[in-house]
Amino acid sequence: MLLTRLRDDTRYLHDNAEQTLGILNGVPTTKEYLGLLERFYGYYKPVELALFTVPWNTIGFDWPLRRKASLLEQDLQALGESQPAIDSLPLCRDLPPLDSVPKALGCIYVLEGATLGGQVIVRRLQGLALPTAFFGSYGENVRTMWKEFGAFLTEYTTGRGEDDEVVQSACKTFETIGTWLAGEQEDR
Numbered sequence: 001m002l003l004t005r006l007r008d009d010t011r012y013l014h015d016n017a018e019q020t021l022g023i024l025n026g027v028p029t030t031k032e033y034l035g036l037l038e039r040f041y042g043y044y045k046p047v048e049l050a051l052f053t054v055p056w057n058t059i060g061f062d063w064p065l066r067r068k069a070s071l072l073e074q075d076l077q078a079l080g081e082s083q084p085a086i087d088s089l090p091l092c093r094d095l096p097p098l099d100s101v102p103k104a105l106g107c108i109y110v111l112e113g114a115t116l117g118g119q120v121i122v123r124r125l126q127g128l129a130l131p132t133a134f135f136g137s138y139g140e141n142v143r144t145m146w147k148e149f150g151a152f153l154t155e156y157t158t159g160r161g162e163d164d165e166v167v168q169s170a171c172k173t174f175e176t177i178g179t180w181l182a183g184e185q186e187d188r
Contacts, residue, residue, distance in 0.1 A: 002163050003150050006109055009167050013174035018117070020182045033130050034079050036181075040134065041072040043092045043180045047107065047173075050095055054104040061152055066112065066145070071134040078131035092180045096172035102162040105153055106169025110177065112149045115142050 021036070028036065048069050056063040076086050098104045118135035119142055125132055138145045157163060 002154060002157055002166065005163065006106075006167055006170050010110070010170050010174055013171055013178065014113075017174055017178040017181065020178050027124070027128065028130075030079065030130065033125075034076070034081070037072055037075050037079070037134065038081075038089050039181050039183070041069060041076065041086065042090050043177050044069045044072055044111075045089075046091045046093070047095050047098075047111070050098045051104055051107065054098065054101060059101060059156060061156075063108070066108070066149075068111070068134055068137055071137055074133045075131040078133075092176065094176050094179065096169055096176055098169075100165065102157070102160075102165035103169040105156065106166040106171075107173045108149065109153065109166070109170045110173040112146060116146060118142075 048067050051063060054063070073083075073086055077083070096103065096107050098107055115137050118132075118137060122132045122136040125135070153166075157166060
């Protein structure tokens, strides 16, 4: 099954990206949290723009429903960032290739999986005066949204022979987001 293979083949990359976050290791200061949200925005904004080039309407997947960059903007504004400041944040240029539906689905596997981890972060930040629209993106519907994505991914890929492409893209997404969050790429 593709979902099991994705989980298994990306586990070490997922663990590395999680370690890069550091937010699971302690309570961040407001400044650290702001920096983390800025880094996420710098990745999500360009990757979401790239994902809009995929012909989602032809395959029946509602990609716009799953965007998160606007939630990051909301959190950044709640922390005092102006829209011009947000618009001038560095954006990641080393994105995974997203020139096919299977590659896009591999990327979305990572982004949607992050919503599950976001719930852990929201619980960790409970009681602090920090906005969590991004990490709490689907609220109580997070498991439902994840299951719907998994069902779509399974149905779409069954019998197409594109599983390797999906897995390779998920791995590349983990690699690029991990590098970006670690601050190892700074160019706009």
